Amino acid sequence: MATMLEVSGLNHRFGGGESGHLAIRELSFTVESGQLACIVGPSGCGKSTLLRCIAGLLKPSEGTANLHGDQVSGVPEDLAVVFQDYSRSLFPWLTVAGNVEFPLRSRRLPRDERRDRVRQALEWVGLADAQRKFPWQLSGGMQQRVSIARALASRPALLLMDEPFASVDAQTRFELEDLLRRVQREQGSTVLLVTHDIDESVYLADRVLVLSSSPASIVADLPVDLPEQRDQITTRESAEFVALRGEVARLLQKRAVVTEAG
Numbered sequence: 001m002a003t004m005l006e007v008s009g010l011n012h013r014f015g016g017g018e019s020g021h022l023a024i025r026e027l028s029f030t031v032e033s034g035q036l037a038c039i040v041g042p043s044g045c046g047k048s049t050l051l052r053c054i055a056g057l058l059k060p061s062e063g064t065a066n067l068h069g070d071q072v073s074g075v076p077e078d079l080a081v082v083f084q085d086y087s088r089s090l091f092p093w094l095t096v097a098g099n100v101e102f103p104l105r106s107r108r109l110p111r112d113e114r115r116d117r118v119r120q121a122l123e124w125v126g127l128a129d130a131q132r133k134f135p136w137q138l139s140g141g142m143q144q145r146v147s148i149a150r151a152l153a154s155r156p157a158l159l160l161m162d163e164p165f166a167s168v169d170a171q172t173r174f175e176l177e178d179l180l181r182r183v184q185r186e187q188g189s190t191v192l193l194v195t196h197d198i199d200e201s202v203y204l205a206d207r208v209l210v211l212s213s214s215p216a217s218i219v220a221d222l223p224v225d226l227p228e229q230r231d232q233i234t235t236r237e238s239a240e241f242v243a244l245r246g247e248v249a250r251l252l253q254k255r256a257v258v259t260e261a262g
């Protein structure tokens with residue numbers, strides 16, 4: 001497998017000099033093409049800061065992020081981000097199709113190609129019949145599916161997701177997790193997803209990167225050897241799942257105790 005993302009020696013300090021706030025410390029990892037990697041870490045540890053550095057929205061104080069070998073220095077064209085807050089990321093005055101098409105307009109794609117991509121992406125997320133609706137006519141879970149379709153329509157080399165399912169109810173969250181895994185498998189997408197939910201990270205991922213509390217550094221990089229076909233009930237009950245989520249929880253708890261003790 002080729003390396004899609006390579007983060008090396010990343011440090012980020014907010015504010016200048018030693019008095020600034022160190023949010024990320026010496027972070028290095030890679031994500032292979034076609035992999036779904038989850039980053040899990042305690043609240044406030046620096047997860048969003050890390051994603052912003054990878055997305056080119058924030059220049060790290062030190063270190064680099066390389067996307068398919070190119071150093072990220074601004075927002076790469078072939079990178080898409082899905083945020084937690086779908087209600088603020090969709091344009092209320094555009095239809096579902098208009099929202100999905102929006103980022104494609106800045107690319108020099110022929111109109112027919114744009115329309116095909118919009119139709120396909122909405123099919124992938126099960127919203128083929130909602131093209132002409134407006135976001136405010138849809139449930140929260142459906143709006144987040146539109147955000148995912150919009151991200152996928154641009155066929156990104158890397159899809160970054162920042163707590164994408166944190167604002168929906170538990171049942172919808174399960175549905176969206178299954179949808180993401182299905183589409184990611186079908187399309188061979190490379191995904192890096194940040195969550196603070198241990199169970200979600202294990203259920204979704206091929207690999208879980210566990211972060212320490214602030215400043216964020218990697219405390220473990222765990223492969224997830226669960227079956228390819230996962231199911232919200234049986235997978236979560238399996239001995240392998242329970243063992244892995246226990247391991248992640250222990251790592252997070254240990255780090256919290258170490259940090260509290262200084």
Ligand SMILES: Nc1ncnc2c1ncn2[C@@H]1O[C@H](COP(=O)(O)OP(=O)(O)OP(=O)(O)O)[C@@H](O)[C@H]1O
Nearest residue numbers: 014021023042043044045046047048049050196214
């Ligand atoms: N612009 C900023 N200026 C100064 N400090 C910041 C800034 N943005 C974030 N921080 C600090 O950096 C640390 C990491 O923040 P970040 O939002 O990356 O964490 P997070 O893990 O994504 O948090 P959460 O789990 O709550 O979403 C926090 O202590 C935060 O207060």
